[in-house]
Amino acid sequence: MIGRLAVFGATGDLTARFLLPALAALRHAGHVGDGLDLLCAGRQDWSTDQYREWAADRLGPSPSEDADAVVASARYVRCDVTDPDEVAAALAGDGPVAVYLALPPAVFPAAVVALHRAGLPEGSRIVLEKPFGEDLAGAQELNRLLAALVPEQAVFRVDHFLAMSTVQNVLGSRLTNRVLEPLWNGTHIAEIEIVWDETLALEGRAGYYDHVGALKDMIQNHLLQLLCLVAMEPPITLGERDLRDRKVDVLRSVRPLTEEDAVRRTRRARYLPGRIGDRDIPAYADEDGVDPGRGTETFAEVELEIDNWRWSGCVFRLRSGKALGTDRKEVAVHFRSVPHLPFRHGGAAVPNVLRFQLEPEGLSLDLTGTGSGTDAFTPLTLTARMDPPPLPAYARVLLDVLTGDPALSIRGDEAEEAWRVVDPVLSAWRKNLVPLEEYPAGSDGPPAR
Structure with a gap:
């Protein structure tokens, strides 16, 4: 299991509503423990304490011990995900990292380019939320950028459904x-x-x-x-x-x-x-x-x-x-x-x-x-x-990312074929x-x- 998780867009709705609770569920089920290095990155000029206060508030007035532990483990850095130097500084550390882009899809291409220029340790993984591109041409270009960053097996185009x-x-x-x-x-x-x-x-x-x-x-x-x-x-x-x-x-x-x-x-x-x-x-x-x-x-x-x-x-x-x-x-x-x-x-x-x-x-x-x-x-x-279910959907998504099982993620050619179906309707x-x-x-x- 990979030991580092970096969430870019960590102050957004996706992180608050789904990713942090999912990590708490994984802790409760014994799938992750104190050894997981959780980096949370966003554009807000916050300290780690401010971020932890924000996260605790979003998790509700009566969080569980597992939720408290997730909040306490989070490190926050201010980072522009499109700036290679800031990305490299944020990801500094030993060992491979799972990078979760909890960002608007329009930002994906620039973020992937920045990650490529910053350099990722061997064995790293990248996670993207749907939709994958804006159309067929956009999906093809995004796949080209991802292929230059990590192998296809390390790309998790997640659909929590x-x-x-x-x-x-x-x-x-x-x-x-x-x-x-x-x-x-x-x-x-x-x-x-x-x-x-x-x-x-x-x-x-x-x-x-x-x-x-x-x-x-x-x-x-x-x-x-x-x-x-x-x-x-x-x-x-x-x-x-x-x-x-x-x-x-x-x-x-x-x-x-x-x-x-x-x-x-x-x-x-x-x-x-x-x-x-x-x-x-x-x-x-x-x-x-x-x-x-x-x-x-x-x-x-x-x-x-x-x-x-x-x-x-x-x-x-x-x-x-x-x-x-x-x-x-x-x-x-x-x-x-x-x-x-x-x-x-x-x-x-x-x-x-x-x-x-x-x-x-x-x-x-x-x-x-x-x-x-x-x-x-x-x-x-x-x-x-x-x-x-034993785990909520997003907890299963994160578990697959951390363990490296891409079976329930979308392969590159699959993302393109889905756009082939929809593009004529959009036109x-x-x-x-x-x-x-x-x-x-x-x-x-x-x-x-």
Whole structure:
């Protein structure tokens, strides 16, 4: 396990909300101890004591002993991550280091160049948050810069969705249950929905979100990763090469979207004023820090098809929206109807839908049964709840970084293939070929077409 962790952007929201609690969880589980050298770097002109006070405040009024220990172990330095001399001074020390860039994606290229010029000890690793680049060309350039810095095996393009136990359950359910695999194809499945709808609105994230939008923030990475796990062929092993090879196969098989396809098969929208529970939500365009002229979407939907033997005839619908009336975070597998119902008075059977609930964790299957007589159909739902995961998602991410296991990180060619899928949509949206619709906050989204 690597002994040094350097977090650049250590005064940001990502570090406060996820990385520091993740380190506390790793300490609690016995994966890290006092031997981990934790360097926290930011642009604020703070002392280490000031940083520790800030971190303790962000961790809440009643932190655990493990959280206290993480805060006490942190060393803070002021550093411009784009300045090679300041980066070299911050990283001075013995042994390899894991460098976590908890920074806006636009800063990644300059930060990687500075790290290259500063020099990293052999065996070091670099961690980047999504999105990886702004488009395909940007991802290719970022990969070129990373390749000059460290080997591909030492690059961790992290997507914490892949570390969620419920997301891993999608793959686990497929590969460990013989009853599913013979049906897991377009012959038996008509449509698969991959949905991340949330009641949360902007929540003060305009500085990031207004430059990204729902398509880049959720679909280009998180939901395409779920698509890979749902649609991939069974890998030989779950080692990093086998698993990531099969994921790339899926992305390469996604049918390219033309401009006409983007008009017919994609939607974008943003929320108007509304009410969610007891909260009054302003229009997205009126949120603090938003530039209405950018036309940033808070709702995105993309319909894809996969050109291979297994998935011929199946539609994959990826959707994500903010400020909606209900949270819906799931993978819903819609099976085709049976070819014949041998009942005297007909009627309609409930379509079979297998749902992997992502948050909260769960699994359900919609079936049809018969009631008091052979002509009465009764909807049945089988449900199961998952045990809480041993580690939160970001703790699993950090553990993989520290131990050097890249299986759940995004490989360079995989990041590029994901942009290949999304780039035609972005192009069509920039040309205003797809109208920017609107929906009231607290609703189900834009009206159905």
